[in-house]
Amino acid sequence: MRRLLQYLPLRCHQESKRGYMKIKLNGQDIEANQGQTILQLAQEQGIKIPTLCYNSALEAYGGCRLCVVEVNLGRRKKLVTSCNYEVWEGLEIETDSERVHKSRKLTVELLLSRCPGVEILQSLAREYGIQTARFALENDDCILCGLCVRICRERMGVGVADFVGRGADIKVDTPYHRGSDVCISCGACEFVCPTNSIRLKTVYERPPSEQLSEFEMGLKNRPTIYIPFPQALPNVPVIDRTNCVHFNLDTCGICQEACPADAIDYTQEDRIVEIETGAVILSPGFCLYDAVQKPEFGFTTFPNVVNSLQFERILSASGPYLGKVVRPSDLSKPKRIAFIQCVGSRDSENDFCSSVCCMYAIKEAIITKEHEEDIICDIFYMDIRAHGKGFDAYYERAKGLGIEFSRCRPSKVEEIEGTKNLRIGYVDESNQYNTKEFDLVVLSAGLQPPREAEQLAAKFGISLDGNGFAVTRPFDSVSSTRDGVYVSGPFSEPKDIPETVMQASSAAARAMVQLAEARGTEIVEHELPPERNIAGEPPRIGVFICHCGRNIGGIVDVPGVAEYAKTLPHVVYSTDNLYTCSSDTQLSIKERIEEYNLNRVVIASCSPRTHEPLFQDTIREAGLNPHL
Known part of the structure; x- marks a missing residue:
């Protein structure tokens, strides 16, 4: 009782109505918020305290006791669990x-x-100097922290698993040791498990549905809360309501609690905004032909058959494999890659040429050779339609690089059991049936009208042709069948990027002619802050180094360069960015200029010819002379 009375006067300060209190942490006087735990305070101060059973989405209970700290209670000191001990x-x-x-x-x-x-335990053992355990070894991977049980029951409102058994035989399991039919496949248990011992497929009675990234063309998964694609505008996360537990079961809500900006509002709904315009330009793009409709090629049936956009993402430095040329089934480097042309074009279903497939297949084959020179690429084609400026020379360059061209129409693709390689059957120009084996097959899928073409046409009162593309007027390729409605890009017919850009400029010019009387009446001038006078200031240099995916980062040790730059004279800030030209990085540069009072900026990125004006505009918007 005496000890309790000694302790109470100290604890009563916890009930103080002041918003903060003074404490001593590792010998330093700091201020803490009322109701804050020691662990939260330590994390705020950048002090590492190891944890295993703690997760901010659940009420702390100090089960693993790894987060213990020592507190001074006056006459004695005591070990307490920092995750649930309030300051x-x-x-x-x-x-x-x-x-x-x-x-x-x-x-x-x-x-x-x-x-x-x-x-994680092996890592902690090394950190605390443990060579071998002094106790009898078991062969388990569950530390019985209970996070999976609690997150499922308390936050998801389901309760699929629980502790079973007693004493030394206790473990976490599902009823009857089988996959549960009440599991909602949310993955929360797998996410919170500190030892990564939970696999959702062992919990769920049926194979869990995957949330595939639309931007990565289904080559990798994405979370329920995600940014649609790099450099998205606005570059903010969105919630997939179809798969969100909160929107389906009215439980969870963890993201709203965790968001420090209080930016998540579950009640938000889509809004329809009406605006008055004098002209409309329709440029909804295109829809890639769904190669599933050609079952003879095995798309989605054989994992190593991909379409052209998927292979584009494979080659991309920011793609799912960071630009490494691999095949999806086992992520191994393919030795032979086949490109099958005119999939969904120039056949009984679609009698038109998609215009771009020949050149993008050649481009992808050349980039493949640039990545891995020893990969053999074979393009199966009917006709090579290299009709643009320099296109035929590009085709000849591809042949010079050793890219093979086989003129034929492959009849089928078969998977070879065991290796998951692919066998292509075709009749060559001498009318002989042949087969070739490949590690990866790329289907050059054609361009289709956008899915919303009919809906758009009905809303705007324009006509579509027999293939579903917008009808334009003779000698006026951007004017639709209705005055004031213009079209550009592959909405009118398949076309490549340069032609689309030219047509977009033409459509914009036509719209401006129609709006000539109102031109300039609603212009809002961009106001720039006053330019700072840095005369007499010592140099304060900020360095921003770009990975550009793997284009730069695959060759240069970008983080190492950024660290080295910190050692140079007058450099007060140095960092590396995935894409320095992205809008979010531009905002970050402006924030760092203000935060560190920078008066010089060095950006190591792509060609100054294309990006220097962008970076100059950025630092001017931050109040610096653009030439600094």
Whole structure:
């Protein structure tokens, strides 16, 4: 009782109505918020405290005891779990004392003896100098933290798994040790598991549905909360309501609690905004032909058959494989790649040529050779239609690089059991049936009218042709059948990017002619801040180095360069960015200029010819002379 009375006066400060309190953390006086735990305070101060059973989405309960710290209670010191111990006025805390170190070391030893193969425990063992566990080894991968049980029951409102057994036989399991039919396949248990021992397919009775990235053309998964694609405008996350637990079951809500900006509002709905315009330009793009409609090629049936856009993402430095040429089934480097042309074009279903397929297949084959010179590329074609400026020379260049061209119409693609290689059957120009084996097959799918073409045409009162493309007027390729409505890009017919850009400029010019009387009446001038006078200031240099995906990052050690730049005279800030030309990085540059009072900016990125004006505009908007 005496000890309790000694303790109460200290604890009563916790009920102080002040918003903050003074405490001592590792010998330093700092201020803490009322109701804050020691762990939260330490994280705020950048002090590392190891945890296993703690997750901010759940109420802390200090089960693993790895997060213990030492607190001074006046006449004695005590070890407490930092995750659920709230700070109070005058509290003194030691996060890495000898006593704390010994306690954590013992905890790690005990857990390591139970789960010797778990990577996070092996890492902690190295950190605390544990060579071998002193206790009898088991062969488990679950530390019985209970996070999976609690997240499922308390936040998802389901309760698929629970603790079963007693004493040394206790474990986490589903009823009858089988996949559960009530599991909603949300993946929360897999996400919170500190040892990565949970696999959703062992919990769910049926194979869990994957959320495939639309931007990556289904080559990788994406979370329910995601940014649609790099450099998206606006570059902010969105919630997939179809797969969100909150929108389906009215539970969870963790993201709203965790968002520090309080930006998540579940009640938001789509809004229809009406605006008055004098002209409309329709440029909805195109829809890639769905090669599933050609079952003889095995698209979606054989994992190593991909369409042209998927292969474009494979080659991309920002793609799912960071520009490495691999095949999806086993992520191994292919030795032979086949390109099958005119998939969904120039046949009984679609009698038109998609215009771009020949050249993009040649481009992808050349880029493949640039990535991996020893890969053999074979393009199966009916006719090579290289009709643009320099296109035929590009075709000849491809042949000079060793890219093979086989004039034929492949009849089928078969998967070879075991290797998952692919066998293509075709009749060559001498009328002989042949087969070739490839590691990867790329289907050069044709361009189709956009899915919303009929809906758009009905809304705007324009006509479509028999193939579903917008009808334009003779000698006026941007004017639709209705005055004031213009079209550009592949909405009128398949075309490549340069032609689309030219046509878009033409459509904009036609619209401006129609709006000549109103031109300039609603212009809002862009106001720039006053230009800073830096005369007499010592140089304060900020360095921004771009990865550009793997284009630069695959060759240069970009983080290493950024770290080296920090050692140079007058450099007060240095960092690396994935894409320095992106809108979010431009905003970051302006923020860093203000935060660090920079008066010189160095950007190591792509060609100055294309990007220098962009970066100059950025620093001018931050108040610096654009030539600094």
